[in-house]
Amino acid sequence: MNEIKIFCPATIANLNCGFDVLGLCLEGIGDEMVIRQTTEKGIRITKITGADLPLETAKNVAGVAALALVNTINPDCGFEIEIHKKIKAGSGIGSSSASAAGAVFGINELLGRPFTKPQLVDFAMKGEALASGCEHADNVAPCVLGGFTLVRGYNPLDVIKIQSPSELFAVVLHPQIELKTSDSRAVLPSAVPLKDAITQWGNLGGFIAGLYTSDYSLISRSLRDVVIEPHRHKLIPGFENVKNAALDAGALGSGISGAGPSIFALCKGQDKAEKVAYAMSSSFLDTGIAFDFHISKVNDEGVKTI
Known part of the structure; x- marks a missing residue:
């Protein structure tokens, strides 16, 4: 070959x-x-x-x-x-x-x-x-x-x-704008308060435990970011509205995908993922920015x- x-x-x-x-x-x-x-x-x-x-x-x-x-x-x-x-x-x-x-x-x-x-x-x-x-x-x-x-x-x-737990789906809304990883890293602080680090460690441990046990409630409680998102979200137009729309539609959690500008949500079941994708898309329309979205199972x- x-x-x-x-x-x-x-x-x-x-x-x-x-x-x-x-x-x-x-x-x-x-x-x-x-x-x-x-x-x-x-x-x-x-x-x-x-x-x-x-x-x-x-x-x-x-x-x-x-x-x-x-x-x-x-x-x-x-x-x-x-x-x-x-x-x-x-x-x-x-x-x-x-x-x-x-x-x-x-x-x-x-x-x-x-x-x-x-x-x-x-x-x-x-x-x-x-x-x-x-x-x-x-x-x-x-x-x-x-x-x-x-x-x-x-x-x-x-x-x-x-x-991945068998019913876990991901939704990704991708705004048609470019956000360089290097620029997203430039806004991050060089130090993290100890209380925020402790919160983040707990969430990371909870998320991993939730994956292993297929505990969707634990996964949802752990999908929190107190370290990175507070600094990066302002770089993404409409982020807060899209995230809130995803959560209101029943997503387990939502946040910035990688360095952005894509916004992700994790959901239990395909039906819920489709409802969340519709809610995220509807919310982002107000920005006037072109976008696409994807619904996907986790690729093993x-x-x-x-």
């Missing part, structure tokens, strides 16, 4: 209580990539559709992630990468992560899987650093592994995959060959 076509799913990161450590993988929303093995060593990005992104390897998240992998193993070959973007850059649902994760997954498959999936997360993080200014795995981990993921630690990287597989 010297060519592979892959699907790289979108993701939701942070999930209110888990900044930089929590994420989930979505179904049906994602990029496609084609990767070819070549006799000429190195990484070349030959084609990008759906977005105006650099073809230069060192300036593209997929190229940087791919280089991190091949420089480690130094194979006697090279790779060409085509990227077909379906996730808009700056959307808050893991556009850069999909590219980085897809590149390392595809190359690993063509090389006969010399690296495990958790090792691929480490390589993909190098690409994420180009987009956001720091290495973080809250998007690339669920994209590679599927399901929910918890990053227990970064040094060394320690990622735990958690299967992650990036895959198609």
